[in-house]
Amino acid sequence: MAPATELTVGQVAMRSGVAVSALHFYETRGLIRSHRTAGNQRRYSRDVLRRVAIIRVAQEVGISLSEIAAALQSLPEGRTPTREDWNLLSTAWRDGLDHKIAQLKKLRDGLSDCIGCGCMSIDKCPLRNKEDRLAREGTGARRLIAS
Amino acid sequence: MAPATELTVGQVAMRSGVAVSALHFYETRGLIRSHRTAGNQRRYSRDVLRRVAIIRVAQEVGISLSEIAAALQSLPEGRTPTREDWNLLSTAWRDGLDHKIAQLKKLRDGLSDCIGCGCMSIDKCPLRNKEDRLAREGTGARRLIAS
């Protein structure tokens, strides 16, 4: 038969490398959507794979699911996202991502730079300044992203 | 008096923007060290500030405390780290950090690139390929870093 346009949860799990239970979980959190067959089974459209890919990559760099969810809100519910839609998402994230990239580079280069630069007196260390907003309060696990 | 070389936990908390309870916690996890006064209070040497700064930056980009702890092991216990010591640490992390930076750039640029490139068929999407090791097993919260 022609390749079904709809995917079962198992197929999505296999192709995305994410556990079925995680897909269920993402759905409860509004990160992905499915519709049901007559027999109450989930069916996903193909673009869920891209969503999941983005979710995983974003998570790997320390973005929380709720932030990812917020970003994914900009994608349309009814139809497969167009390039315009994806563009919106990526520009929405650009600032936060730029910040993170900068942080990573500071860690990677800055770390040794900073050492070479003689600022062992921490106070003017580039790793430290500007980031003092870390002092914010919050309960439970600290969020891993501060953007 | 001359500025005391030793810091109390409160001072470290204030200057680093990290809660006292978090500092205690880091200590139990071996991320930082202190010695005690006659009255059993913690005293930290100045370089703890740099350690904490690194811990926070690393966390922000999704590196787990245990990985940070492992990396910090390369720093000497007895003395203030030299530039050599820090250099070792940063080169130890370089590969992992490079990977993360690449991931972030994929998210930032690749996201829109990828859309422009017509690979809406996900299967050859640069966000997806090569990363299929995500299928690994594990219990509890998934680690946020895969390097």
Added chain:
DNA sequence: CTACAAGCTCAACTTAACTTGAGGTCAAGC
């Protein structure tokens, strides 16, 4: 038409990373 793999739901458990609270000690000012 009957196995049996794949799905479904819901509650409970797990890990990481902290925070909160209770109950008690230490120290600098008035």
Added chain:
DNA sequence: GCTTGACCTCAAGTTAAGTTGAGCTTGTAG
């Protein structure tokens, strides 16, 4: 010399992000 704010310890609570398991339904291959 006492009070008040920093510290200390230890146990228990919290949030995020899932996983695990029990009990039940679906769907497909022989």
